[in-house]
Amino acid sequence: MSENQFTLTRHPDGPVAIFTITRPDRANALSHTVVDGLIAALETLPEDCEALLIAGNATVFSAGADLGCVRGRCADPRPIQPLLDALTTAIQAAPFPVAALIDGPCVGAAVEVVLTCDARFATTGASLRIPATEIGTVYRSTGVENLRRRLPFVALQSLLLFGNTIPAAHAQAWGLVESVSDPDAAVAEFLVKLTRISTRPGVFAAQKASLNVAAGAVSLSAESHKAITDIRNENAGSQAPQVEMQSR
Structure with missing residues (x-):
């Protein structure tokens, strides 16, 4: 049940298959329901x-992780951060192939989600932004690791x-999106790309798996993950939920 x-x-x-986030009243924030639904779609395509x-479906592609869920103030008691890692x-x-159509601002954890996709298409109003330090938090270690695999350090x-x-x-210009156009043109471009992929079973999956191996060369040690987690907890203070180190 998507609960709309x-x-x-x-x-x-x-x-x-098009997975559309439909939470315009929450700037399409990533809730437990949205993340669960997306994981289910990735596991079993229609x-x-x-x-x-x-x-x-809103003027914002996604505002990132729902802050209510991050702070443990929603009906689902599960920590949202490990769920984002699972996504x-x-x-x-x-x-x-998994692609993202970025129409409007893409914020916080949503940036990590789209950068993990195999392809990204943007409209002229699209943008990427991670305001972690502005809202007084330190980005989780697995997220930093994932972003470092996909971005130059200066970015x-x-x-x-x-x-x-x-x-x-x-x-x-930085190679983070395939093109900048209107939504219909972006979908059309994605459809064209799909026609260029070999129909031989398993070819795309094997090529993607080989790239994942290469990406894995950029990994944080267990000590680094712990250090970042400790920094996050120290920064959060006693009033915020403490997080545990996640291993992948």
């Missing part, structure tokens, strides 16, 4: 679909230390 927080439909012009496209792992493990500094906004044009 997302929809999962098949695009009429091609074998693409019938006759060969790829997944993640989109949003990025599911995207990496999916044996089919990571810009995002994490100062919360700088990366507009769509800059994101394209």
Whole structure:
């Protein structure tokens, strides 16, 4: 049950399942329900679909992790941070193409989610931003590790230390998005890309797996994960929920 927080439909012009976040009243924030639904879609695509496209239905693509869930103030008692790690792992493990259509601001953990995808398409109003230091938190260690695998260190500094906004044009120049266009053109481009992929079973999955091995060369040690977790807990103070080190 999506509780109207997302929809999962098949695009009429091609074998693409479209997962659309539908929480405009919460700036499409990533709740337990949204993340659970997306993981389920990644594990089992709808019938006759060969790829997944993640989109949003609001003027904001996604405001990132729902702060109510982060702070333990929602109905679901599960910590949201490990669930976000499970989501990025599911995207990496999916044996089919996973893309994101960024229309509007993409903020916080949503940046990590889209950068984990196999392809990203943006509209002219799209942007990337991680305001962790602005809201008084330290980004989780597995998230830093995941972002470091996909971003130059100077870009990571810009995002994490100062919360700088990366507009769509800059994101394209840095190779973070495939193109900048309108939503319909972006979907059409994704459909064209799918036609160029070999139909031989397992080829895409094997190539993606080999890239995941290469990405794994950029990994934090257990000691580094613990150090960042300790810093997070010290920064959070006694009033905030303490987090445990997550291993992947």
